[in-house]
Amino acid sequence: MFYRKLKDKKVKCILCPRYCIISENKTGFCGVRKNVAGILQSLVYSKPCTINIDPLTKKPLYHFRPGTRCLSLGTVGCNLDCSYCQNSDISHPSGIFGEDLFPERVIELCKRYGSPGIAYTYNEPTIWIEYALDTMKLARKAGLYNVWVSNGYTNPEPAKEISKYLDAINVDVKGDTPFYSKLCGIPDEDPIKRSLLIYKKAGVHIEVTNLMIPGFNDKPEQVDKLVSWVAENLGKDTPFHFSRFFPHFRMRDTPITPIETLKMAEKIAKKHGIKHVHLGNV
Numbered sequence: 479m480f481y482r483k484l485k486d487k488k489v490k491c492i493l494c495p496r497y498c499i500i501s502e503n504k505t506g507f508c509g510v511r512k513n514v515a516g517i518l519q520s521l522v523y524s525k526p527c528t529i530n531i532d533p534l535t536k537k538p539l540y541h542f543r544p545g546t547r548c549l550s551l552g553t554v555g556c557n558l559d560c561s562y563c564q565n566s567d568i569s570h571p572s573g574i575f576g577e578d579l580f581p582e583r584v585i586e587l588c589k590r591y592g593s594p595g596i597a598y599t600y601n602e603p604t605i606w607i608e609y610a611l612d613t614m615k616l617a618r619k620a621g622l623y624n625v626w627v628s629n630g631y632t633n634p635e636p637a638k639e640i641s642k643y644l645d646a647i648n649v650d651v652k653g654d655t656p657f658y659s660k661l662c663g664i665p666d667e668d669p670i671k672r673s674l675l676i677y678k679k680a681g682v683h684i685e686v687t688n689l690m691i692p693g694f695n696d697k698p699e700q701v702d703k704l705v706s707w708v709a710e711n712l713g714k715d716t717p718f719h720f721s722r723f724f725p726h727f728r729m730r731d732t733p734i735t736p737i738e739t740l741k742m743a744e745k746i747a748k749k750h751g752i753k754h755v756h757l758g759n760v
């Protein structure tokens with residue numbers, strides 16, 4: 479799904495704003511979408527590498543079906559390149575790995591374990607949209623909920639398609655333009671905000687997370703700007719999670735976020751009228 483054929487058997491993926499142009503036998507930036515004889519194919523369809531039953535609060539989603547635990551799936555790969563990724567072993571794998579698990583079987587597992595819904599999480603579900611969508615459609619029919627944990631780096635057309643079957647989403651809004659270009663390998667945060675507006679318009683329950691990293695996105699003015707955008711565009715009843723950073727991946731020398739920083743952010747969010755502010759990883 480979501481690609482165009484070009485000359486010389488090349489393809490252009492239009493799933494995310496990277497718009498990778500992919501030659502035959504190569505994969506796009508995310509490593510899981512391959513040009514096979516001029517056709518873009520998903521290498522992770524029905525191939526989750528992580529399957530677990532998690533509390534929804536772990537996503538974090540605190541204001542959607544509170545108290546429930548749901549079947550959670552993730553594959554390998556990612557369309558961002560965050561230097562501090564907490565799941566780098568699956569987002570930047572040396573190859574494709576996972577277990578065969580077709581959408582029908584996911585629904586069966588939900589029934590067997592009494593899971594009321596499915597979370598598409600651990601890595602960015604946008605890059606495995608075909609598998610996610612097929613599973614989401616079956617989940618809807620079976621009366622199960624669908625929640626995504628996403629970086630929001632999705633193009634409008636696929637975001638609208640997802641919205642049709644999506645009940646709730648937590649989007650990690652990581653920081654401002656310099657933050658995204660320095661630490662995540664993309665030019666700016668505009669596509670992420672655009673996706674959030676699409677989910678909002680579609681009536682999806684949204685919660686926002688901001689992982690606060692000392693020296694990169696922890697200035698009061700940065701928090702103020704982000705929170706005021708959320709309050710104005712998504713509404714003051716959008717739950718906001720400020721999360722504590724722990725050294726990881728390429729940023730093992732950066733210190734842990736002091737609790738005081740999270741409390742400062744909480745104060746700013748409350749000043750803007752955000753009703754539900756949660757501090758995470760504490």
Ligand code: SF4
Nearest residue numbers: 491494497498506508
């Ligand atoms: S989804 Fe993957 S292949 Fe497609 S544009 Fe994004 S990074 Fe490139």
